Structure formats: structure tokens, C-alpha cells
Amino acid sequence: MKYWICVAAVFLLFRNLSAQTTHEDKKATIAHFFNESLTNAPIPAHLHDLTKQIGHRISGSPQAEAAVHWIKMQLEALRPDSVYLQAVNIPVWKRGPKEKAFIQTAGHSLQQMQVLALGGSVATKGTLRAEVVEVKSWAELSALPADKVKGKFVFYNRAMDPTKIDPFEAYLEAVDQRSIGAIEAAKKGAVGALVRSLTLAKDDYPHTGAMQYANGISKIPAAALGTRSADLLSQKLKDRPALRFSLEMHCSTLPEIVSNNVIAEITGAEFPDEFITIGAHIDSWDVGEGASDDATGIVQTIEALRLFKTLASKPKRSIRFIFYMNEESGAHGGSKYASAARENEEKHLASIESDAGGFQPVGFRIDGDPQAVDQITAYSSLLSQYGMGRILPKHRGVDIVAMKDLSRVLLSLDCESHRLFDIHHSELDTLDKLNYREVTLGAVAMTVMAFLISEYGL
């Protein structure tokens, strides 16, 4: 009896010691990642290259292709087990010469309006001049008799809700105006759609973004208005409901071309056929420098690879570092990656994306099977002391959506978003708005999460 008690005690002691060692190992590796990255990350130089040397890089542009090659070069220099391109068919849309817009105010003086064509919009064919009907809800549009809409611009002027503590939530509640505004307006015979910019800032920088058309519904031009222009238009409409809005846009959709996702891989030492991905998108809108959206995600993903390469031993599972083409106008890169993964019957444990602006990281947003989510929540506690331990439901990574049924868990890096919507999809999304340490911390958060999943499974 005594003998067995002794054996059991020794067994328990060792199990306990080994668990402690594992926990201490985890903590040491996490500290290593943070210290290494906060000291040596080449993030300032990388961000400078992407924003100042390459600049904005809309799908199909020479800059987007330059970014593909720049990323491939950076990855190769880090010597992962492989680096390759994955061909993706992408739509190409060009803004053309700068848009013009104005209203005629009392006394017949012209008042300029700050506008940007929404991404994918058709042109106006010369100047489109029409009356404007303002709506603040779908119910309001729906209640309007057709003759109040026909031949006019529908002006969607529902502002983002400033009382939401997380502006990203306010954005998600308002973005339908931009996405389907042209469709719903055209259904009622409108000739154009004007959308209040999705920002809480009171300035006059219009914010563009993706819009949709629907089969069988007439394609009408759609533009974003700066918030001051929107407020002015709204006010002028109260005085002169019949005022006319003039819009000139020269944008066009060109034939599809073939571009590429860029992928680097570190093959797992124990489970090479189980994948964890970390990614971001290459393309941006064609204004500003695509700095926060999503140069930050690109440099974070490169940094994650660099950090994995600083480990003494290989990760147990395979890690892929994915740079998606065409997130902003259809996410064809994300879809392509997912369909290839499906075709090859690959087992994906987790798909992680950084596309939330690159500001102060606070944790992750997550979807997946409940057991996996519980495990991620446990791992995240190791990030709490770094201020990044928050796990909230509903991931926000557009490129990983297509992995929904293929990956046990989808994770998007979650960041403070107060600054994001001041600059999002506008001229203001430039390098000077970023903080290198915040970007670096986000890179480490993704690295730590991928490392824990790789070493300890789901």
C-alpha cells in the first residue's frame, strides 16, 4: 500500500511539474516574441515601403502587383519552407479623372460637394443632374411613392451612431447604405445614389468602399459624400426640396485579370498536414496610402513569420502566412485560397486575419465550434497581461469568411477602432496615422495565438 501511495505521489508530482514547465515554457515563448518584436521588428521600414514607395494599391493596379512582388521578396528573405503565388482572377475597376459634384444654392451660386465614386460604380455619362430625395432608413425609402424617387438621386443620410462605444459596430450598422443603396434606389427608378460617408468625423473627406449591383436591376452611379457635404446638402434640401445635384464620374470596369495571393509556409514538425493561417490583404482602395487598411496587416503577417523563424525549433503544426488579393472588391483572393484548401482536402485548425486598422490590439473576435472557441479563450488568458486577452464573438475578417466550413475557428485581430473610421477608405489613410508599437503588438498577438494552437492543438 505504502509503495503504491509513493508511486502515485511521484507520478502526480511529475505530472504537476511537467504541467508547470509547459505553462512556464508557454509564458517564456510569449515573452520572447514580445521582447524580440518590440526591440527588432522591421515594421517602420516595411510600412514605409508599402505606403510611401508603393502607395495605394487597388486590385488590378500596377501598385497592387508591385506589392505582390515586394511581399514575396520579404518572405523569401526570411527563408520559410516555401513561398509561392496562388493565381486569382480579379475584377478591375478604375476611378478615372477626379469626380465633380455640386449643387446650385439660392442666388444660383454653385456649392461644391466632396464626393468619391463608390468602388464598382458605373460612370455618369457626362454630367448627371437630378433632384435629390433624402432618406435615413430603409423604411423611409420603402414608404416613398415611386414618383417621389423616379428620376432622382436617393441620398442616404443615416449617420453612424456616435453613442456606440465601438465605432466598428456603428460602421457595421450603417454600411448597408453603401453596399446595397444603389440597388434599392434603382428598384424605385432613381438615377443615382449618394451615400453619407461612413465616418464619425465632421470633415469633408469622402470615404469610398465596395458597393453592389444586382442582376436585372438597372446599374446607377453611386458616390460617397463627405459628412460636411452631406450635412450641407441635407440643410439646403430643407429650404429648396427641388434643388438639383450635379455629378460627373468617369469610373469604369475593365475585363478581369489574373493576379495573385502570396503564401509562405513553415511546415509543421509533428503534424505537417494540420494548418494554421495568419493573413491580411494586399489590395487597398485607390485613395490615401492604404496604410491602416491593410498595410498594417501585411507587415504584421510578415513579422509573424519572422518571429516563428526566431524559435529554436519548428512549430508542431504547419503555419501559413497568406497575403490575399482583392479583399476590398469581392474577396476573390480569400475565396480562391478556400477553394484550393477544399480541393486539397486540407485540415485547417484556425484562420487568423488582421484587417481591423492596426491600432491598439485588445484581443480577438472569433467564430467556430464551441470546443475550439473555449480552447482559444483559455489561450487568450496568456495574452491578458499584455492587454490583449479579450475574446468577443463575431470575427471581422472578410478574407477568411470562405473558410467558415473548412477551418475549426476563424479569428480576427481586434483593435481599438476610434481612429479607424476617421481615415478608413479615404485620402486620410496614410502612414502618419499609425503607431509602430501598436502595429507591432498586433503582430505578436497573432503570432502568440498561432503558436499556442500549433503547440497545444485545439
Added chain:
Amino acid sequence: MKYWICVAAVFLLFRNLSAQTTHEDKKATIAHFFNESLTNAPIPAHLHDLTKQIGHRISGSPQAEAAVHWIKMQLEALRPDSVYLQAVNIPVWKRGPKEKAFIQTAGHSLQQMQVLALGGSVATKGTLRAEVVEVKSWAELSALPADKVKGKFVFYNRAMDPTKIDPFEAYLEAVDQRSIGAIEAAKKGAVGALVRSLTLAKDDYPHTGAMQYANGISKIPAAALGTRSADLLSQKLKDRPALRFSLEMHCSTLPEIVSNNVIAEITGAEFPDEFITIGAHIDSWDVGEGASDDATGIVQTIEALRLFKTLASKPKRSIRFIFYMNEESGAHGGSKYASAARENEEKHLASIESDAGGFQPVGFRIDGDPQAVDQITAYSSLLSQYGMGRILPKHRGVDIVAMKDLSRVLLSLDCESHRLFDIHHSELDTLDKLNYREVTLGAVAMTVMAFLISEYGL
């Protein structure tokens, strides 16, 4: 028996209901403050006035006096129970014409160094030209024989630690070089002190700040070097240990003058003799616009008063809104307020200050008696859903230090500090670095905390 059970049940039910109502009331008032402030706070206009109309406002400058009057006007417009000035004697220090500094590099070409006199430094009396001895720790300085220091500049080049997750902590660990560097250098016969700027940014904007002299120790000129200048100097010293550094500074200390704290008060409805204070400092350094340090605290404190005035009823305890003069160079305003409070035997429950940059607020830093700290921690849970529920020890409010034995608890608003030290005390501390929503949220956090203490005591 049944009767008593019934009475007890009714009593418990009511007590429970009343507790619930109180809790719901608290939550409703907190939500009111957030919604009101995020919708209507005049923070953008106020920040614009302070930074663009008034600008930087060092103690004793016409701009600091203009700020006193501007603040008084804003407070009076909000109609608290009283607004008054509290006279404070303050030291006056002037930078004079821009500093010049250079080193002679190999080939005898001159290399300019970016410097700013530290606040309070003496001038150089023409050009001060001397050799340089670099140290990275007090131990290193201490170990140097006197003849290695005598007649030279001591160059303090211990960088802030980038691996600290909170840069404010890294700052507090490095700031002694700036505070007492001139004293320790002079003790060993040095003729000047050069201090690496307290920033994690790799650029060449020098960051100034307060320095001290000691009685009986010779007063030698002291300047901050931009981090690139510091790195270059360090590198050149390796090649040419005998290189000479030339410094020209024209700063001077003028006679003390009388300036003012500005104070507004809402008198408590139930306990008028119990005080809770919310405050920030009026003065700034004489470079940049004093935007984050501390125009943000000023506008937050004004907003806190505005929010209290939106309440249907008066707070139970008296709330004072205090704008301190001269935080940056001696905190004479804070000392003055405390000595008046002591003289008047006033009972202070809590002294709250905002002087942490005005970025994303995360909670409070606190010192005080343990029971009060526990109570504050309980209150702070009501701010958790807004992301501002964190309570950490060690407040960081310089102006409230003098209230240590007079106030049950000292609280400083705690903010993310990644951006702060890129701009702190430098040309870069300008309006464009701020985010209005973050500043607004900080105002609400202070308001909520003061409200809870006022209504429910400590």
C-alpha cells in the same frame, strides 16, 4: 409567526427592489453621461481654441494667462455655483533664441545635433565647447574617475526600454536622467549635461521637460538630444572619443510672478462640505501646442462640469473642477490648492486628475486608504462594459500629489500611452495627434467616477 415571516419577506423584497433600482439608476446615469457626451461634447471646438488659437502656454507666458481667461469664460458659461481664481506664485523660465548644437566629425565637417534646453536650465554664456563622456547608468557615472568627467559634457544615453508594454513605465524608469542628470554631472565637475530624449520614436525631435538643480552644486546647462542625434553622437564617440560638442543656449530664469489656478464648484445638495475634485493642468511646455499634455485634460474637465450640469438634480457632495497652473515646472498650482484645502480644513474624498495624454482611456490609477480603494474598484466595474474598468496602483497625477494626506483617494485617468511618448514635450504635441472620441470617453470616465463617489460615498 406567520405575520413576522410576512413582514420580513416584504422588508427583504423592498430592500432588494431598492438595491436594484439604485443599481439600475447608476447604470442609467452612466449611460446618460456617455450618450450625451459622445453626441454633444464641444470637445473638438475647445481643443481647437486651446491649441490653435492659444497654442503652447508655458508658465508665465501670455498664452498661459490667455488660457486662464479662456477657461474661466468656458466655466462661467456653464453656470456652476461658483467660478474663481486662486493666486499662485510661479517661477518663470524662458527659452530665448533657438538652441544651437553641433559636433565636429572626421574631416572637420560639422554635424548638427537636434537639441532643446531642458526646462529650468541655465544658459551657456556663448558657445560651450567640450568633450563628451557617455554613460548609460548611474553606476557607470559613479565608477568614472573625476578626471574623466571634469570639464566635459556628461551624455546620458540610457534609452527607454522598448520591451515594457506600457511606455509610461519605461518613461518613469528613464526620467531620472533628465531630472537629476545635471546635478550628478556637476558633482563630478562636468560643464554640461546632454540627455537622450525620453521617447521610443526613432526620429530627431528633441523632447524637453523639467530638470532640477541642487543647493551648493554648480548649475550647469542641460539639454535634450533627439534620439537620432543621440545615436549619432554615441556612434561618433566610438570612433573619436575626444570629439567636442558645441552647445549654445540662451535660456534664462526671470523673477517669480503671480498667476492663477481656475476653479469651478457645484455645491453638494446633501454634503456640501465633502469635496471631490476633477482636474488637469493649464500650462504646457513651450514647443508644439500642448495638445495631449494637457489640453486634453483641460477640455475633459470642462466637459465633466457640462455633464454634471445636465443632471436633473444636484450631486450629493460638492464637486470642484480645478485647472492647475504650473504643473510642468514645480506644480506650484497643485501645492497651492492643497495648502488652501488644509488651511480651510476641507474634507476631500477624492482628487482626480487627467494628465496621461488623453488617448484611449482604460481606467484609473489609484492611491489611498485600502477601504476607499476597494470602494473605487467596485465602482469601476460599472465602467468595464465601456472598456474603462481597469484599476491599477500608483496614480500618476503630479498636481494631486500634494493632496496625499488630505484626500482619501488620489486617482489619475489611465490611458493607452503608445502614442504619448512619440510626441510628449516636443514640437509634435499638436492637435492632429488627438482623437476626439478618445478624449471624450476620458471625460466621461472621470465624470462617472466623481458621480459615483458623490452619490454613494466612500
